Amino acid sequence: MRGEPPAGDPCAAPxxxxxxxxxxxxxxxxxxxxxxxTVREAMRRARxxxxxGRFATLRRVAGGRHRVASGGGDAGPDRRTWPSRWSPQRVxxxxxxxxxxxxVPFGGWSAAVDGPTGPLPRQALDExxxxxxxxxxxxxxxxxxxxxxxxxxxTPGNRWVIILATVEVTADTSRSDTADILRISGAEGLVTExxxxxxxxSDLTTHPYLHPGLPESVLxxxxxxxxxxxxxxxxxxxFSKTFRPDTxxxxxxxxxxxxxxxxxxxxxxxxGL
Numbered sequence: 689m690r691g692e693p694p695a696g697d698p699c700a701a702p703x704x705x706x707x708x709x710x711x712x713x714x715x716x717x718x719x720x721x722x723x724x725x726t727v728r729e730a731m732r733r734a735r736x737x738x739x740x741g742r743f744a745t746l747r748r749v750a751g752g753r754h755r756v757a758s759g760g761g762d763a764g765p766d767r768r769t770w771p772s773r774w775s776p777q778r779v780x781x782x783x784x785x786x787x788x789x790x791x792v793p794f795g796g797w798s799a800a801v802d803g804p805t806g807p808l809p810r811q812a813l814d815e816x817x818x819x820x821x822x823x824x825x826x827x828x829x830x831x832x833x834x835x836x837x838x839x840x841x842x843t844p845g846n847r848w849v850i851i852l853a854t855v856e857v858t859a860d861t862s863r864s865d866t867a868d869i870l871r872i873s874g875a876e877g878l879v880t881e882x883x884x885x886x887x888x889x890s891d892l893t894t895h896p897y898l899h900p901g902l903p904e905s906v907l908x909x910x911x912x913x914x915x916x917x918x919x920x921x922x923x924x925x926x927f928s929k930t931f932r933p934d935t936x937x938x939x940x941x942x943x944x945x946x947x948x949x950x951x952x953x954x955x956x957x958x959x960g961l
Contacts (some may be wrong), residue, residue, distance in 0.1 A: 747946045759946040809949045817949040819928040821859035821942055824869060826924050828852045829953040833960065838892055839885060849875050851924055851953060856903040859931070859942070864897050870908050871925045877916025885909040920948060
């Protein structure tokens with residue numbers, strides 16, 4: 689993290705928080721500010737630091753506790769985020785996108801897809817896929833026009849395939865590798881295999897850090913060529929990782945990116961709304 693406090697400065701010491709029956713440890717930001725008094729305030733501060741290009745995570749410690757750490761951890765280097773300040777334009781964009789993503793009840797089972805050891809489990813829409821380092825519940829799919837600055841196509845006229853999911857980190861530390869959670873198939877003309885954009889629905893924070901035990905509604909967006917057929921459904925593959933020693937370095941890391949479940953998701957066309 690940039691701007692580390694001087695050695696021995698009291699602001700570098702952990703601050704113990706008690707929220708209900710859960711104890712949390714938070715490392716105060718530098719320069720000094722009042723320590724957070726609630727879990728949500730700790731999360732808000734962590735996101736604000738990330739928006740400033742600084743590094744902050746939540747970490748699970750012994751006994752199911754968590755801490756907010758400004759530096760270190762598994763979340764890795766900071767990635768692109770929106771500024772933490774809420775402008776009128778950003779508020780308006782959030783309202784437009786939330787309206788376009790409004791939940792429409794539907795369901796369905798996916799077809800079997802082969803994994804490394806045979807067909808993957810078939811999950812229903814709104815069914816939790818449990819595992820490490822995240823639990824994932826696919827909740828819907830949408831087709832959207834450009835929504836700048838969040839969704840800005842590389843070619844004018846291209847559209848966006850959106851998958852909505854609830855994600856809860858089950859690892860002990862915050863995760864920033866959110867682009868590894870999902871892949872889709874059944875939609876032609878995608879510009880990239882990985883999602884172009886991953887964002888938290890509530891505030892449109894892009895490439896977010898997700899924190900242990902705190903579920904978030906997340907959107908995954910793929911740019912699709914305007915010349916490709918309009919998809920009416922896609923298959924979503926959910927991936928997992930394994931925490932184990934690296935065979936070369938011996939350091940324990942999240943490795944073995946592996947498909948674990950597949951969901952067939954209807955795509956609701958929300959273009960022009």
